[in-house]
Amino acid sequence: MAPILDITNLRKNYGATEILKDINVSIEPGDFLVLVGPSGCGKSTLLNCIAGLEPISGGRIEIGGRDMTQVSPKDRDIAMVFQSYALYPTMTVARNITFGMKVRGADAATQARKLKEVAAQLQIEALLDRRPGQLSGGQRQRVAMGRALVRDPKLFLFDEPLSNLDAKLRVEMRTEIKKLHHNLGATMVYVTHDQIEAMTLATKIVVMKGGVVQQIGTPAEIYNKPANLFVADFMGSPAMNLIPARAQPNGQGTRIEMDCGGSAPIVLKDSRATGLPQDVILGVRPEDIAEAGFRAGEGVQEAACLIDMVEPAGADTYVVSQLGGKQVTARLHAETRAQPGQMLDLAFDLSKVSYFSPATGERLN
Amino acid sequence: MTDATLVPARAPAQNWSRIALRWLLFTLLGLFALFYLMPLFVMITTSLKSLEEIRTGSLIAFPREVTFDAWRTAWSEACTGIQCEGLRPFFWNSVVIAVPAVAISTMLGAANGYVIAQWRFKGANLIFSLMLFGCFIPFQVVLLPMARMLGLMGLAGSIPGLIFVHVIYGIGFTTLFFRNFYVTIPQDLVKAAKVDGAGFFRIFWSIFLPLSLPIIVVTVIWQFTQIWNDFLFGVSFSQAGTQPVTVALNNIVNSTTGVKEYNVDMAAAIIAALPTLLVYAVAGKYFIRGLTAGSVKG
Numbered sequence: 277m278a279p280i281l282d283i284t285n286l287r288k289n290y291g292a293t294e295i296l297k298d299i300n301v302s303i304e305p306g307d308f309l310v311l312v313g314p315s316g317c318g319k320s321t322l323l324n325c326i327a328g329l330e331p332i333s334g335g336r337i338e339i340g341g342r343d344m345t346q347v348s349p350k351d352r353d354i355a356m357v358f359q360s361y362a363l364y365p366t367m368t369v370a371r372n373i374t375f376g377m378k379v380r381g382a383d384a385a386t387q388a389r390k391l392k393e394v395a396a397q398l399q400i401e402a403l404l405d406r407r408p409g410q411l412s413g414g415q416r417q418r419v420a421m422g423r424a425l426v427r428d429p430k431l432f433l434f435d436e437p438l439s440n441l442d443a444k445l446r447v448e449m450r451t452e453i454k455k456l457h458h459n460l461g462a463t464m465v466y467v468t469h470d471q472i473e474a475m476t477l478a479t480k481i482v483v484m485k486g487g488v489v490q491q492i493g494t495p496a497e498i499y500n501k502p503a504n505l506f507v508a509d510f511m512g513s514p515a516m517n518l519i520p521a522r523a524q525p526n527g528q529g530t531r532i533e534m535d536c537g538g539s540a541p542i543v544l545k546d547s548r549a550t551g552l553p554q555d556v557i558l559g560v561r562p563e564d565i566a567e568a569g570f571r572a573g574e575g576v577q578e579a580a581c582l583i584d585m586v587e588p589a590g591a592d593t594y595v596v597s598q599l600g601g602k603q604v605t606a607r608l609h610a611e612t613r614a615q616p617g618q619m620l621d622l623a624f625d626l627s628k629v630s631y632f633s634p635a636t637g638e639r640l641n
Numbered sequence: 642m643t644d645a646t647l648v649p650a651r652a653p654a655q656n657w658s659r660i661a662l663r664w665l666l667f668t669l670l671g672l673f674a675l676f677y678l679m680p681l682f683v684m685i686t687t688s689l690k691s692l693e694e695i696r697t698g699s700l701i702a703f704p705r706e707v708t709f710d711a712w713r714t715a716w717s718e719a720c721t722g723i724q725c726e727g728l729r730p731f732f733w734n735s736v737v738i739a740v741p742a743v744a745i746s747t748m749l750g751a752a753n754g755y756v757i758a759q760w761r762f763k764g765a766n767l768i769f770s771l772m773l774f775g776c777f778i779p780f781q782v783v784l785l786p787m788a789r790m791l792g793l794m795g796l797a798g799s800i801p802g803l804i805f806v807h808v809i810y811g812i813g814f815t816t817l818f819f820r821n822f823y824v825t826i827p828q829d830l831v832k833a834a835k836v837d838g839a840g841f842f843r844i845f846w847s848i849f850l851p852l853s854l855p856i857i858v859v860t861v862i863w864q865f866t867q868i869w870n871d872f873l874f875g876v877s878f879s880q881a882g883t884q885p886v887t888v889a890l891n892n893i894v895n896s897t898t899g900v901k902e903y904n905v906d907m908a909a910a911i912i913a914a915l916p917t918l919l920v921y922a923v924a925g926k927y928f929i930r931g932l933t934a935g936s937v938k939g
Binding site for chain 2: 324327329348349350354355356358359360361362363364365366367375376379380423427
């Protein structure tokens with residue numbers, strides 16, 4: 277299938293400052309692409325470039341096989357939802373939704389039909405005569421989505437649409453957007469700084485930092501095989517444990533040694549890792565450290581660790597200990613008997629770990 | 642105020658001192674208000690007295706016999722130089738000057754403010770600074786160049802010429818007002834409208850103008866007051882027949898034959914000031930509201 281959005285070698289400068297550096301992204305029809313990264317990473321600028329609201333300094337943007345680099349936003353066949361909703365304050369909800377059609381000269385009957393469809397879809401029929409000022413945050417959000425949906429574009433663009441909602445509503449709307457994507461089969465590009473939103477919504481994630489793409493992949497790829505230390509740390513909550521360790525070839529595999537507070541270092545054997553340098557950073561997700569006896573399988577290695585803190589979180593209990601001079605969080609079952617200040621045998625699942633180079637931060641395995 | 646409601650039980654002595662303080666405050670404010678309103682009072686009472694009574698009575702006394710003769714004279718009979726038609730023709734001159742000048746300068750200010758605030762182009766800030774600078778150029782500085790300009794344009798001494806001067810001089814202020822108002826409107830609104838397919842003028846017309854009522858009121862009041870009350874431009878760039886009411890008022894007061902008719906002078910002054918008073922009375926509350934209007938929540 278031909279890509280519906282194809283960005284090649286895109287660059288964006290503000291004066292001498294490079295905001296976006298050599299971006300290459302391409303998605304297929306029906307994809308849900310999420311641009312994620314900390315604030316200031318250029319993700320919103322990239323979205324504005326796709327929309328045509330920001331001129332680009334170099335490269336090329338294709339939408340639906342057409343070169344759109346120099347095309348104005350209104351001719352790109354896109355619709356956009358903004359973080360601030362950007363509803364027209366003096367127009368009623370109905371007129372907000374139909375404004376785009378009116379500007380494009382659609383006849384009144386078409387406008388009314390599409391308005392009815394979209395209002396039913398988003399359950400905002402009762403709100404059509406109100407003004408944005410009379411709506412709650414969640415309702416405004418729906419109207420903003422309605423304004424995008426009514427256009428039937430090739431590409432939907434979302435700029436942090438849920439950031440202004442409270443936590444509960446955000447989760448609800450997240451589900452709704454996912455449902456919408458599923459039902460419409462539409463192609464969407466979605467900007468967020470929230471890695472959970474990225475994981476739950478995306479079919480494809482682009483992790484950005486400082487205007488540079490760090491990794492592109494499916495949520496599973498990004499989560500299980502982060503390309504570098506930044507991605508490993510940014511995606512996942514609680515964050516991946518990144519433990520400085522020493523590696524030594526040992527027969528078929530590698531011997532991994534980590535400092536452990538005052539007591540003797542912890543030694544694990546990874547039977548699959550080969551060719552590691554002497555100094556590595558071991559990346560292990562909290563859920564890949566379990567209480568001994570609760571996790572079995574090839575690659576599971578046990579070691580005793582001193583527990584510093586126990587944080588019950590309902591479904592799970594997090595315990596914190598010190599390894600390689602770093603705080604290490606493990607996600608144990610809720611009924612664990614772990615006590616602060618005591619030793620506990622922990623099981624490390626080495627089949628799931630990542631190794632990074634301390635010098636470059638790049639993934640090694 | 643809040644502590645009074647939160648702590649109802651108070652020592653009586655403290656309460657008394659609070660009440661005394663309040664009374665002192667109100668008395669002082671009342672005195673200030675009286676002092677400020679005194680001239681207006683004198684003007685109104687004097688305009689309602691006959692010349693005879695003015696000569697014999699006290700300045701601050703109420704009129705013994707109310708007469709509107711002075712008003713009639715001021716409106717249609719008083720002499721401005723050799724012409725004795727009262728203020729009426731000049732009042733209409735002022736209306737014919739002020740209304741189009743206010744309308745045009747407000748519209749231009751809205752368009753300028755929209756462009757400078759929402760369509761940032763290279764040099765937008767420089768242009769805005771220059772316009773702002775225009776607000777602070779004293780009238781006297783532009784008199785001679787403007788006279789030459791008007792002469793070259795063939796508008797010297799005409800009402801269109803005065804309209805032109807007031808529009809040019811007003812653009813700085815009106816642009817400032819609208820720019821500061823539009824800057825508080827989120828840029829996302831323009832972006833959303835662009836994605837929706839609206840162009841430059843469509844966005845201005847359909848989205849920005851409907852939002853602008855408070856600032857339009859502020860601008861209209863400001864411009865109307867400025868233009869109506871203007872004397873210097875009026876006296877410099879007009880000739881017999883195109884003079885605004887302020888110039889005519891000056892002429893009435895200064896061209897007396899024999900007795901000085903204070904009651905006519907006062908009535909004429911009030912007539913000349915009435916339109917601006919009226920504008921404040923009608924739209925004053927919008928003026929305050931518009932000046933303090935903050936962001937527009939969408």
